[in-house]
Amino acid sequence: MFEMDQELSLRNVQAPELRFTPEPPGRGRVDLSNAVVGRLVDSAQSWPSIGGLELRGFTYETLIPVDHFPLTRRLEWLYAATPEYSPEPYDRLAASLRAAGEYSDANTVLLAKLRRGRRDLPLTLKVWEHIQDIALGYGYLPARALLWLSALCVSGSVWFANHPPPPLKPDEAPHWEPLIYTLDLLLPVLDLGQEAAWRTSGASQWIALALVILGWLLATIVTAGAAVLILRRN
Numbered sequence: 001m002f003e004m005d006q007e008l009s010l011r012n013v014q015a016p017e018l019r020f021t022p023e024p025p026g027r028g029r030v031d032l033s034n035a036v037v038g039r040l041v042d043s044a045q046s047w048p049s050i051g052g053l054e055l056r057g058f059t060y061e062t063l064i065p066v067d068h069f070p071l072t073r074r075l076e077w078l079y080a081a082t083p084e085y086s087p088e089p090y091d092r093l094a095a096s097l098r099a100a101g102e103y104s105d106a107n108t109v110l111l112a113k114l115r116r117g118r119r120d121l122p123l124t125l126k127v128w129e130h131i132q133d134i135a136l137g138y139g140y141l142p143a144r145a146l147l148w149l150s151a152l153c154v155s156g157s158v159w160f161a162n163h164p165p166p167p168l169k170p171d172e173a174p175h176w177e178p179l180i181y182t183l184d185l186l187l188p189v190l191d192l193g194q195e196a197a198w199r200t201s202g203a204s205q206w207i208a209l210a211l212v213i214l215g216w217l218l219a220t221i222v223t224a225g226a227a228v229l230i231l232r233r234n
Contacts, residue, residue: 010035021066022046032058044069047077055081055089063096071105075112085120087113107140114138135221145222149186152218156182156211165198173197186215 007029010018018037020030023045030048034057041064047053055078063074078089090113097106118129136144160178167173174197181194185208200208 007031013037017041018060020046028052030054034058036060038062039064041066042069043067044073044077047080050080051083053077053081055092056086058089059092060096061099063093063100071108075109078109078112079116085116087117090116111137111140131217132221135218139221142222145218148218152186152211152214153179153182156185156207159207160204163204165200165204167197168199169197182211185211186218188212188216188219 009031011031011033013032013035015037017039018035019041021041021043023043028048029052031054033054036059038060039062040060043066045067063069074093078093081089090109094106094109094113097103097109114129115133118126121129132138135148136142157179160181164176164178167176174193176198177194180192181198184190184192184195195208
């Protein structure tokens with residue numbers, strides 16, 4: 001096996017299959033830059049550690065591990081190949097997983113790519129990226145939108161059930177429904193006839209304002225995430 005000061009160079013290699021399963025793993029460097037293979041047969045135990053692997057431009061269609069190679073280890077494999085962040089190896093792995101029907105794993109890889117890529121962003125952009133991640137996982141975890149909406153809805157309903165605001169026009173006010181009032185605040189595209197009928201003050205006014213802002217923010221992130229997912233599928 002190649003030693004610490006040696007390099008296994010497979011640059012620009014083209015082959016229908018590459019089998020990389022040495023035991024124990026080499027301590028030298030493995031360079032697969034710009035290689036093109038149809039099937040990559042490998043082992044989780046065979047690849048070198050951080051700084052010992054070059055995958056820039058490496059293209060493969062199918063991954064065939066010969067032993068247990070969980071996605072967490074595969075992401076470590078990418079990290080070892082990119083001590084300086086590069087999105088390309090993440091996109092290649094995601095494409096291979098998607099072609100194999102592993103859509104959830106492919107999304108996990110793309111989510112890991114976005115999380116790693118934001119480290120070098122300016123502070124303001126980094127904050128916005130964190131908000132997108134927490135809210136919906138950059139659109140890859142859309143079910144979080146329902147969880148956030150449910151949590152905000154329950155919290156707002158409980159507050160307003162115990163602190164009902166007075167009506168603006170007592171003779172014209174609809175029946176007081178704290179749940180519908182909270183939904184009216186949270187859902188910017190709907191008018192349920194509750195928000196404008198009641199006059200909030202004090203803490204209730206600030207809570208209502210917070211729900212409106214969070215509703216708009218959640219709607220913006222959901223819309224952006226849905227648009228990104230549609231573009232990716234096309």
